[in-house]
Amino acid sequence: MRGQNNYYLVDVKDKHHNAFYDKHLSPESYDFIEVSKITRYNVDDFGKHVHEITSNSYIVRHICNNSAELSSFESIPLPDLSDDNSACELLDSLQEIYHRRQSNRHYSPEGITFDELSKVLQGGCFILDPAKRKDDDKPIMRGMPARRNIGSGGGLYPIELFLISSNTVGLENGVYHYNQEQVTLDRLVPRGGFRHNNVKEIVQEIFFSLSRADMDFVNVSGIIILAGCLNRTAYKYQDRGLRFALIDAGAITQNLYLTCAAMDLGCCACGGYYDDELNEVLGLDGADETVLNVVLVGKKDIS
Numbered sequence: 465m466r467g468q469n470n471y472y473l474v475d476v477k478d479k480h481h482n483a484f485y486d487k488h489l490s491p492e493s494y495d496f497i498e499v500s501k502i503t504r505y506n507v508d509d510f511g512k513h514v515h516e517i518t519s520n521s522y523i524v525r526h527i528c529n530n531s532a533e534l535s536s537f538e539s540i541p542l543p544d545l546s547d548d549n550s551a552c553e554l555l556d557s558l559q560e561i562y563h564r565r566q567s568n569r570h571y572s573p574e575g576i577t578f579d580e581l582s583k584v585l586q587g588g589c590f591i592l593d594p595a596k597r598k599d600d601d602k603p604i605m606r607g608m609p610a611r612r613n614i615g616s617g618g619g620l621y622p623i624e625l626f627l628i629s630s631n632t633v634g635l636e637n638g639v640y641h642y643n644q645e646q647v648t649l650d651r652l653v654p655r656g657g658f659r660h661n662n663v664k665e666i667v668q669e670i671f672f673s674l675s676r677a678d679m680d681f682v683n684v685s686g687i688i689i690l691a692g693c694l695n696r697t698a699y700k701y702q703d704r705g706l707r708f709a710l711i712d713a714g715a716i717t718q719n720l721y722l723t724c725a726a727m728d729l730g731c732c733a734c735g736g737y738y739d740d741e742l743n744e745v746l747g748l749d750g751a752d753e754t755v756l757n758v759v760l761v762g763k764k765d766i767s
Contacts, residue, residue: 488698501739565721568730571683571762578634587723588716614715617708622696626689630663637663654745672736685762692756713756730764
């Protein structure tokens with residue numbers, strides 16, 4: 465019996481190991497990923513639509529005021545956080561950083577340092593205690609990813625961070641992967657038509673602004689790219705895993721913003737890029753592995 469059980473366990477492991485490489489999202493989820501991409505064929509129509517909305521103050525105002533219609537009988541005011549003298553210092557510090565958080569679209573030519581960039585990346589996502597694995601006393605949980613500074617559905621952490629360094633003091637221009645386990649930047653060889661690692665060419669060809677005054681891609685120090693390894697969550701949660709991956713990306717984006725606010729650096733989330741071309745540069749397949757968000761980081765332009 466013991467031998468039979470061992471064979472059974474091996475069979476189960478092989479079955480699940482092979483299944484890791486299958487597709488676990490439905491065609492509808494892949495359709496959503498595909499239809500939400502910006503390409504050179506739809507960018508003009510997309511830009512015109514966004515411009516029509518943002519240039520009409522009436523529409524913008526009513527979009528922001530639009531909310532779900534709820535039936536309520538009573539409104540109970542919440543006490544102001546600043547009125548509570550017993551609030552802890554950590555909460556006060558958080559409140560201060562929250563108020564500093566903002567999007568900065570223009571950057572100083574000076575550039576940030578490698579040390580500053582390192583702090584921003586690690587502030588976005590890092591392992592809380594590399595020496596301790598989550599629930600390591602439970603045999604079934606051994607080998608699970610260590611707990612990090614964001615909540616993640618099932619503790620699966622499907623978001624990988626990449627960096628395009630274009631104006632960072634102490635770091636050569638290039639394309640990198642942020643290895644959260646080893647706390648290193650691993651330099652990559654860009655794919656596609658950018659094998660010579662010409663970062664300026666990559667930025668110029670793949671990223672765009674809907675207006676010249678929108679984003680400063682010339683002086684930006686680093687472009688942080690959040691990519692989802694969707695099978696990591698879809699294997700367990702199927703289509704619902706796509707939601708969880710998007711939530712993870714949002715949590716990391718907020719961490720990047722708050723870290724930059726604490727360090728008085730500029731940053732801005734950016735949606736102006738050609739998805740498939742950026743995926744190709746990073747070696748992602750654009751379906752199960754795909755870019756979900758981009759955040760620009762640099763010295764604030766105070767001129």
